[in-house]
Amino acid sequence: MKGDVLMAKVPLVKLAEANRTFAGHRVLNKLSLEIAHGEVVALLGRNGSGKSTLLKALSGLDALDGGTRLSTVPLRRIGFAPDRFPRLRFSAKEYLRAMGKIRGMAPAEADRRIDKLFELFRLETTTDAQLRDYSKGMLQKVNLMQALLEEPELLLLDEPLSGLDAPTRTELTHILLLLKEQGMTIVFSTHERELAARVADRVVQLQDGRVEPMTLEGEENSPNRVIAFRLMDAAAQGFYAAFEGVRQRYEGQGIWICHVQADRADDFLRAVLAANGSILSVREDSTRTNVRGAAYGGKIC
Numbered sequence: 001m002k003g004d005v006l007m008a009k010v011p012l013v014k015l016a017e018a019n020r021t022f023a024g025h026r027v028l029n030k031l032s033l034e035i036a037h038g039e040v041v042a043l044l045g046r047n048g049s050g051k052s053t054l055l056k057a058l059s060g061l062d063a064l065d066g067g068t069r070l071s072t073v074p075l076r077r078i079g080f081a082p083d084r085f086p087r088l089r090f091s092a093k094e095y096l097r098a099m100g101k102i103r104g105m106a107p108a109e110a111d112r113r114i115d116k117l118f119e120l121f122r123l124e125t126t127t128d129a130q131l132r133d134y135s136k137g138m139l140q141k142v143n144l145m146q147a148l149l150e151e152p153e154l155l156l157l158d159e160p161l162s163g164l165d166a167p168t169r170t171e172l173t174h175i176l177l178l179l180k181e182q183g184m185t186i187v188f189s190t191h192e193r194e195l196a197a198r199v200a201d202r203v204v205q206l207q208d209g210r211v212e213p214m215t216l217e218g219e220e221n222s223p224n225r226v227i228a229f230r231l232m233d234a235a236a237q238g239f240y241a242a243f244e245g246v247r248q249r250y251e252g253q254g255i256w257i258c259h260v261q262a263d264r265a266d267d268f269l270r271a272v273l274a275a276n277g278s279i280l281s282v283r284e285d286s287t288r289t290n291v292r293g294a295a296y297g298g299k300i301c
């Protein structure tokens with residue numbers, strides 16, 4: 001725990017007085033931003049305010065015109081999912097294998113990882129369909145999968161849910177929450193305040209080339225307990241509907257995780273046990289303090 005608190009204070013990546021100019025237009029203007037280990041940060045801003053430019057600056061993929069970028073993460077441990085993903089003449093598996101090769105992964109290791117990602121994203125592994133024939137949602141899943149290929153320490157996502165239908169949005173939101181539970185450091189840009197409020201520990205707004213902290217209306221500020229548990233699927237179906245005080249819920253590999261209003265947590269725990277569930281862990285919701293906390297021992301990917 002002590003180690004986690006210390007890690008939380010170490011910036012994984014830091015921009016100081018960063019400048020980026022395109023054709024005389026200064027998009028980043030003496031911008032300073034630190035991303036702490038295990039933190040999830042949402043980046044809001046109007047169209048053209050420079051969100052993609054900032055994500056690229058954080059990744060180190062794009063050079064700055066001025067200022068500095070400091071990072072403790074090697075480039076290969078940074079996953080980046082751009083806002084546009086090409087419709088290629090490859091199947092998803094062929095594409096991900098090629099990406100693994102380019103990144104210098106051993107073929108067996110890449111295949112192990114790709115299989116896990118197919119499972120996590122619930123994509124059909126055997127299909128030969130090419131990316132150019134994929135739906136937008138499937139394509140975005142492959143985009144996120146390539147960013148997660150090498151178990152990144154820092155995950156940068158440019159508008160990860162933009163233009164997707166409701167079921168895919170829900171599915172991908174749950175995956176983001178699972179990655180967050182594992183302690184992954186994530187920065188994502190979005191136009192959606194609701195997504196930012198739901199997933200991020202911290203929200204910043206990009207305006208006039210700089211970032212300002214932002215508080216979203218309707219954010220829940222009262223404390224939560226994060227409860228991880230197992231339930232039989234059949235029992236889980238009706239479980240939440242009857243329960244007040246559940247603010248977030250998601251599932252992966254048979255483990256359910258709920259963020260429950262603190263004053264309802266004891267009742268919730270009793271209800272899980274009454275439904276023959278087993279409690280894996282209970283902890284304070286640390287998302288308002290940016291302290292990393294592991295909800296359970298299993299790793300999703």
Ligand SMILES: Nc1ncnc2c1ncn2[C@@H]1O[C@H](COP(=O)(O)OP(=O)(O)OP(=O)(O)O)[C@@H](O)[C@H]1O
Nearest residue numbers: 022023027045046047048049050051052053054083
């Ligand atoms: N490679 C480039 N060459 C020239 N101009 C660029 C380049 N990249 C970005 N810009 C310009 O920088 C500004 C910021 O672009 P950026 O894509 O970072 O904004 P954004 O906030 O991500 O926009 P959106 O919300 O529409 O995706 C825009 O005016 C854009 O035209």
